[in-house]
Amino acid sequence: MRLYGLELLRGLTITLGHFIASYTVGIRRRFSRAPAGDPIAAQRREGIFTVQYPEEQKPIPERFRVLPVLIFDGKEGERWSENTERCTACGICAKVCPPQCIWIEQAKSAEGKPVPKAGNFYIDADVCMNCGLCAEFCPFDAIKMDHNFELSVTERTNTNLFDINRLHVSTEYYARTHPVAWGEEQARKEAEAQRRAAAKKATP
Amino acid sequence: MGIVTWPAWLETLLPMVVKITIILALAPVGMMYLTWFERKVVARIQDRFGPNRVGPYGLLQPLADGIKMVTKEDLIPDGADRLCHFLAPILIVVPALYLFTVLPFGEGIVAVPLVTGLLFFVAIGSTEALALFMAAWGSRNKFALLGALRNAAQVIAYEVPVVLALAAVPMIAGSLNLNEIVRAQSGGWFVATPWGFTAALLVTLGGLAEVNRTPFDLAEAESELVGGFHTEYSGMKFALFYMAEFLSTLALGALVAVLFLGGWLGPKFLPGPVWMGLKTMALVFVMVWIRGTWPRFRIDQLMGLAWKVMVPLALANLLGAALWSFCPGAAGWLASAALSVAVFLVTTQLWLAPKPKTPTHWAGKY
Numbered sequence: 001m002r003l004y005g006l007e008l009l010r011g012l013t014i015t016l017g018h019f020i021a022s023y024t025v026g027i028r029r030r031f032s033r034a035p036a037g038d039p040i041a042a043q044r045r046e047g048i049f050t051v052q053y054p055e056e057q058k059p060i061p062e063r064f065r066v067l068p069v070l071i072f073d074g075k076e077g078e079r080w081s082e083n084t085e086r087c088t089a090c091g092i093c094a095k096v097c098p099p100q101c102i103w104i105e106q107a108k109s110a111e112g113k114p115v116p117k118a119g120n121f122y123i124d125a126d127v128c129m130n131c132g133l134c135a136e137f138c139p140f141d142a143i144k145m146d147h148n149f150e151l152s153v154t155e156r157t158n159t160n161l162f163d164i165n166r167l168h169v170s171t172e173y174y175a176r177t178h179p180v181a182w183g184e185e186q187a188r189k190e191a192e193a194q195r196r197a198a199a200k201k202a203t204p
Numbered sequence: 205m206g207i208v209t210w211p212a213w214l215e216t217l218l219p220m221v222v223k224i225t226i227i228l229a230l231a232p233v234g235m236m237y238l239t240w241f242e243r244k245v246v247a248r249i250q251d252r253f254g255p256n257r258v259g260p261y262g263l264l265q266p267l268a269d270g271i272k273m274v275t276k277e278d279l280i281p282d283g284a285d286r287l288c289h290f291l292a293p294i295l296i297v298v299p300a301l302y303l304f305t306v307l308p309f310g311e312g313i314v315a316v317p318l319v320t321g322l323l324f325f326v327a328i329g330s331t332e333a334l335a336l337f338m339a340a341w342g343s344r345n346k347f348a349l350l351g352a353l354r355n356a357a358q359v360i361a362y363e364v365p366v367v368l369a370l371a372a373v374p375m376i377a378g379s380l381n382l383n384e385i386v387r388a389q390s391g392g393w394f395v396a397t398p399w400g401f402t403a404a405l406l407v408t409l410g411g412l413a414e415v416n417r418t419p420f421d422l423a424e425a426e427s428e429l430v431g432g433f434h435t436e437y438s439g440m441k442f443a444l445f446y447m448a449e450f451l452s453t454l455a456l457g458a459l460v461a462v463l464f465l466g467g468w469l470g471p472k473f474l475p476g477p478v479w480m481g482l483k484t485m486a487l488v489f490v491m492v493w494i495r496g497t498w499p500r501f502r503i504d505q506l507m508g509l510a511w512k513v514m515v516p517l518a519l520a521n522l523l524g525a526a527l528w529s530f531c532p533g534a535a536g537w538l539a540s541a542a543l544s545v546a547v548f549l550v551t552t553q554l555w556l557a558p559k560p561k562t563p564t565h566w567a568g569k570y
Contacts, residue, residue, distance in 0.1 A: 002557075003549075004548075004552040004556055005552075008498060011497045011498060012493065012494070012497050014497075015249045015493060015496050015497040016249075016493065018248070018249050018250070018251055019245065019248045019249045019493070019496075022248040022249075022251055023248070047251065048248075048251050048252060048253055049251050049252075050251075050252055050253050052253075
């Protein structure tokens with residue numbers, strides 16, 4: 001024995017609740033300041049869950065990776081130079097790259113001798129599979145994975161062959177996008193420097 | 205006496221032509237914005253925004269959809285009965301437009317003031333099944349035909365309780381003229397009476413089944429029949445089926461508003477047509493709300509609900525309306541209410557309750 005129709009009415013109240021909440025929560029959201037930290041995820045517990053992508057964006061997790069970039073020591077907005085670039089054109093990244101999309105040209109000195117600098121550095125963005133092996137293997141912390149996934153273009157044969165100018169980003173930019181990894185790297189380097197200094201002191 | 209004396213037949217015909225032209229012009233616009241309304245409401249129910257990219261609040265979305273529909277290729281299957289296939293979308297829209305001619309949108313604002321307006325509405329409303337069957341037959345598609353056959357069974361099943369429920373209204377109001385029915389409610393809306401409430405529920409639910417809307421949209425059950433009767437239609441012909449569905453929905457909302465919610469009657473601070481529009485839209489909202497909530501019926505559940513519950517309930521409701529009319533005051537009110545509730549409880553318990561599972565002959569063998 002059960003009463004028919006009650007569950008149908010209960011279903012209607014649930015959907016009406018969602019309908020009304022989508023407006024009340026939306027209005028509250030519009031007039032309240034976004035909480036600090038993770039703004040969108042924190043707000044989307046009730047009401048409309050849609051993140052309207054081009055206008056708003058979900059925060060990207062730090063270890064998210066697309067396309068490698070080259071790092072130079074400097075500030076954002078600066079241009080890289082031979083003195084600030086970290087790459088030594090050792091070619092390890094090109095060797096480990098599974099789809100073989102990295103091509104490095106070694107720089108030459110005025111006399112024509114090869115120097116440990118990258119003269120040019122190409123990554124075919126169409127071929128790269130974002131595995132991050134290059135960044136794992138780089139002994140100079142010169143190549144890192146980026147966050148920028150908004151790479152759509154209308155012409156790909158030339159545009160998607162990234163050269164050294166397109167690939168270079170500053171350490172400041174990297175420290176901003178990857179704060180944890182940057183902190184670890186700095187701590188590691190500091191410990192290494194201390195160890196070396198101690199070793200130097202021990203063996204006069 | 206005017207300067208020009210018009211012949212009498214022209215004098216009656218001309219206003220009708222003008223009003224029908226207005227209906228013809230407004231109906232597609234109304235349908236377009238009903239699609240927008242439905243998409244928005246269902247989206248909000250599902251915690252989404254709905255269309256909001258084309259124009260402010262997505263208001264130009266129906267226009268974009270219209271352009272898309274018009275520019276799409278019109279496909280006709282090889283083995284189709286071309287005449288049937290061509291005529292069906294037209295024949296399904298025309299009755300949907302007819303429905304609006306008898307609906308009063310205000311005191312005397314009605315295109316064709318028929319004395320038998322309610323009868324006309326019911327009769328025209330059920331012709332859609334024929335056009336639907338033509339569409340399916342003309343397509344030469346098994347899924348389309350299955351959908352149309354389901355629809356035929358469904359319309360036959362739901363016509364009965366809907367008409368029985370509707371019959372209570374002219375019985376009390378004393379007229380089939382929709383204007384007169386509204387005037388009969390100046391003392392109180394029919395929905396506030398027990399028989400009126402039951403009849404309003406029956407007409408709304410049965411009407412949903414007749415215009416093929418969820419939860420009764422078995423004729424176009426996407427998950428079972430590809431697209432049902434309109435599987436083989438594309439472009440503007442396809443859009444016409446939707447136009448018919450939405451116009452019928454609007455007409456159904458307007459009919460329920462006229463019959464049970466007092467039509468254009470309402471407090472004087474708003475004019476009659478506005479009240480009528482508000483009530484109609486409220487009912488359309490309820491129908492969209494139902495669509496956003498209830499899952500589709502199975503065909504046996506659908507037929508069971510119509511024949512086992514709605515028909516007895518509508519019959520009892522007719523008796524209840526008579527009791528209410530002949531025994532004024534609390535006695536008739538209680539008798540009418542008790543009758544409806546009792547029939548609902550008895551029929552659902554007797555015939556809707558799931559049967560206990562009987563073990564099959566091989567149970568336990570394997």
